[in-house]
Amino acid sequence: MEQNRSIQLMDTTLRDGEQTQGVSYFPQEKVSVGKALLQSLKVDRIEVASARVSDGEKSAVQQLTDWARNAGHLHQIEILGFVDHTKSVDWIVESGARIINLLTKGSLNHCTNQLGKTIEQHIADIKQTVSYAQAQGLSVNVYLEDWSNGYADSPDYVYQLVDALKDLGIEHFMLPDTLGVMAPKEVFDSLTDMIERFPSIKFNFHPHNDYGLATANSMAAAEAGVAALHCTMNCLGERAGNASLAEVSVVLKDKLGLQLNIDEKEIHNIAKLVESFSGKRLAANTPIVGADVFTQTAGIHADGDHKGGLYITELSPERFGRERSYALGKMAGKASIIKNLEAMEIEISPENQKKLLDKIVKLGDQKATITPNDLPFIIADIMESNDFAHIELLNCSITSGLDLESSANIRLRIGDKVYKSSGHGNGGFDAFMKALDHPLSDSKLTMPELIDYEVRIPPGGQANALTECVIQWADDAKQFHTRGVNSNQVFAGIQATLRMLNVRLHQRQ
Numbered sequence: 001m002e003q004n005r006s007i008q009l010m011d012t013t014l015r016d017g018e019q020t021q022g023v024s025y026f027p028q029e030k031v032s033v034g035k036a037l038l039q040s041l042k043v044d045r046i047e048v049a050s051a052r053v054s055d056g057e058k059s060a061v062q063q064l065t066d067w068a069r070n071a072g073h074l075h076q077i078e079i080l081g082f083v084d085h086t087k088s089v090d091w092i093v094e095s096g097a098r099i100i101n102l103l104t105k106g107s108l109n110h111c112t113n114q115l116g117k118t119i120e121q122h123i124a125d126i127k128q129t130v131s132y133a134q135a136q137g138l139s140v141n142v143y144l145e146d147w148s149n150g151y152a153d154s155p156d157y158v159y160q161l162v163d164a165l166k167d168l169g170i171e172h173f174m175l176p177d178t179l180g181v182m183a184p185k186e187v188f189d190s191l192t193d194m195i196e197r198f199p200s201i202k203f204n205f206h207p208h209n210d211y212g213l214a215t216a217n218s219m220a221a222a223e224a225g226v227a228a229l230h231c232t233m234n235c236l237g238e239r240a241g242n243a244s245l246a247e248v249s250v251v252l253k254d255k256l257g258l259q260l261n262i263d264e265k266e267i268h269n270i271a272k273l274v275e276s277f278s279g280k281r282l283a284a285n286t287p288i289v290g291a292d293v294f295t296q297t298a299g300i301h302a303d304g305d306h307k308g309g310l311y312i313t314e315l316s317p318e319r320f321g322r323e324r325s326y327a328l329g330k331m332a333g334k335a336s337i338i339k340n341l342e343a344m345e346i347e348i349s350p351e352n353q354k355k356l357l358d359k360i361v362k363l364g365d366q367k368a369t370i371t372p373n374d375l376p377f378i379i380a381d382i383m384e385s386n387d388f389a390h391i392e393l394l395n396c397s398i399t400s401g402l403d404l405e406s407s408a409n410i411r412l413r414i415g416d417k418v419y420k421s422s423g424h425g426n427g428g429f430d431a432f433m434k435a436l437d438h439p440l441s442d443s444k445l446t447m448p449e450l451i452d453y454e455v456r457i458p459p460g461g462q463a464n465a466l467t468e469c470v471i472q473w474a475d476d477a478k479q480f481h482t483r484g485v486n487s488n489q490v491f492a493g494i495q496a497t498l499r500m501l502n503v504r505l506h507q508r509q
Contacts, residue, residue, distance in 0.1 A: 006259040007252060008044040008228035010204065011037050011245055013274060015047040015080055017236030020280060027060035029277040034064045036273055037233075038073045040266045043245075044228070047101060050080040051088035058095050065096030074098055078141065081133075083125045089133045099139045101174065102129060106144025106161070108154035119157060123164045130168050141172040143206070148177040151190050162198055172202050172228065177217065180210030180240060184220035191224035206230040207243045214243035215251055222256055233274040234282055234289070246271060246288035254314055265321040288315070294324045390415060390505035391498055398428040398490060406431040414443045414505075428490040429453075433497070445505065448475035455489050469493040473500055 014030055017023065025033070030048065037043045049061050061079065068074040074097075081088030081100040092100050104126050105111040111122050126142070133140050142165060144150065150158050162173060175194065177187070187205070194203055205221035207214040207230070218229050231248045235241040246267050252258040271289035275282050284292040294317035317324045348356070395411040408431035409422045419442070423434025433447075440447060452472035469484045469492035482503070484495025 004257055004259060006261075007222055007226070008204075009245060009249060009260060009262065010045040010047060010078070010228050010230045011041075011043045011232060012047040012206075012230055012242065013037070013232040013234075013236055013245075015049055016230075016238070016242055017232040017234075017274075017278070019238040020236045020241065020278065021238075023236065023278045023280060025060070025277055027056060027063060030060040031063045031067065033233075033270075033274060033277060034077070035067060036266075036270050038068070038076055039071070040263065041270050042261045042263050042266075043076075044261055045076050045078060047078045047080060047230075048097075049095075051082065051091040051095075051100075058091065061095040061097060069096065080143075081129075083122075083129050085125075085129050086132055089129065089136055089138060092138060093136050098137065099141065099171075100133050102126070102133070102140055102142045103145055104142050104161070104165075105150075106147035106158060106175070106178075107150025108157040109149065110146045111157070119160060123161065126165065127168065130165075130170070134169065140168070140170050141174055141204075142170050143174045143176060145176060146178045147175040148182050148186075148190075149179065151194075152186075158194075159197065162194075162201070166198060166201055172204050173198075174204040174206055174230070176206035176230075177208055178206075180208030180214070182207075182217055183211070183213060184216045187217045187220040188224050191221055191226060195225050202227040204228040204230060208237060209235060209240040209242060209244075212240070214241075215247045218243050218248045219251055219256065222252055222258060234271055234278070234280065234286070236274070236278060236280065244287070246286075250288055250315070264319055268320050268322055288320060294322055389502065391501045393494065393498060394418065396432070396491075396494065398431060400428050408432040408435045410435045412436075412439050414439055414445075417443075429493045432490070432494055436497075440501075445501065445508075448473040448500070448504075451479060453493065455492065467492045469496050471496045471500070475504075 014025065014033060018025060034046055034048055037046050048064060049057050065074060065077060068077050077097050078099040078101050079092045079095065079097045081092055081102050083102065083104060088102075089100060105115060105122060108119070111117060111119055115122060117125075130140050130142075144158065144161065147158065165173075175191070182190075187207075191203065191205060195201075203226045205218065205226045205228075207217045207221070214231075214235070218231070221229060229243070229248060229252075231243040231245040232241065233245050235244040235247075245262075249260055249262045249264070249267070253260060268289050271282065282290055284290050287293060392413040393410065394413055397409045398406065400406040405424050406426070406428045407422065407424050408428065410420070410432065412419045412421065419439040421435045421438045423431045423437065425431035425434045436447070450471060451474050454470045454472075456468050456470075467486060467489040469486075469489060470481055471483075471493065472479060472481050480500075482496045482499040484492040484497070484499065486492040486495055
């Protein structure tokens with residue numbers, strides 16, 4: 001493989017990724033993701049829809065192509081179309097797009113048993129659609145659906161099909177491992193053969209992740225010399241999904257020395273955007289973008305980092321606009337405590353550090369979830385200190401009713417001053433937050449942005465179980481969590497909010 005060569009990434013989150021079970025984007029969501037992929041992440045090409053799906057799909061594509069035309073990105077937007085002569089082409093032209101990715105049959109099995117046609121008949125149909133598309137001003141790429149099985153079972157069919165189409169002015173020949181059945185050596189050998197047989201063609205590889213090999217197969221395809229690889233954000237796609245853009249882009253750069261246009265600092269942001277719109281949560285240990293992948297849990301790892309970065313690799317969190325953290329729990333060590341205290345600018349004596357570590361290990365044995373923002377309260381507990389009791393809720397009454405606005409009346413101490421305040425809102429927690437407006441304004445304390453609000457009870461818990469509320473906040477582009485526990489879920493949220501305010505006041509002082 002030629003070193004330092006460039007390779008394209010085509011993202012199909014909005015087309016193939018939408019084939020994930022339960023995923024359907026609203027038009028504005030599709031437009032937002034498309035803009036982010038092209039403008040922020042700087043993906044080379046995006047496939048955004050299948051032709052003739054619905055009026056809503058056409059509306060979304062029209063909004064996206066209107067923006068892309070003005071922003072200079074229209075040549076990067078592609079639509080899947082079918083061998084149906086005029087129907088798909090007309091739909092794509094009406095949507096404002098200029099590129100059709102034509103879905104042809106890349107295996108004799110599909111051609112014979114799904115279409116019920118000979119290869120000669122299928123080629124004639126393809127040529128008819130390609131000719132019409134080009135006459136309408138569209139650029140044409142072709143998919144060879146089920147190519148991986150076609151190449152394995154009927155290679156002469158594949159060769160004959162490509163040979164018949166190679167002089168039609170088609171830009172990219174896209175070879176899918178439609179059912180995710182290939183292994184890296186199979187990918188390398190078959191793509192090497194295709195590239196050597198048809199050296200003038202730009203081949204793309206489109207992997208699926210059924211065996212968990214999509215990233216490895218992408219590496220093999222790049223080593224074979226393909227011009228482009230297809231992937232999705234967050235590994236979205238049918239069944240086990242497609243190749244992860246985050247994994248593929250980083251591996252191609254670090255392990256193969258390839259040049260890509262991707263802005264790595266945007267990968268995590270786009271992953272969270274897609275997570276939000278798709279409703280498919282990222283596993284915490286998802287490479288590159290998972291919540292825990294830059295968290296050291298074992299105390300020995302924190303100790304190594306503290307003494308000289310012994311457990312730091314090329315996959316640094318700063319590279320992706322993120323931060324390293326050190327988990328607190330039964331496996332934590334002295335260095336884990338020190339790292340977290342340093343991050344929060346808290347200083348305590350070595351003796352109290354030892355007490356703090358003992359307390360955290362004990363809580364970890366009880367399967368408690370401990371975050372860095374719990375540290376001030378654990379410290380206050382072991383030191384019998386009021387240092388973190390700057391704000392205290394003295395009394396609170398919340399009322400709610402069906403089809404009625406909720407109200408909250410509170411008595412709150414901030415420092416030495418006691419406030420009485422009330423608020424109304426859409427639910428008890430919202431009413432409480434409105435009641436905080438006057439006391440916080442008077443104290444010149446601003447509220448950070450609330451990013452996420454999660455309520456849960458222990459698995460198998462009853463309706464009267466303790467409720468844990470975890471709130472994610474954002475302040476000056478930095479995100480953090482606070483937690484509250486109460487049998488009433490509204491008051492669990494209130495506790496999490498008061499913890500956040502106490503930390504902010506302590507930091508201010």
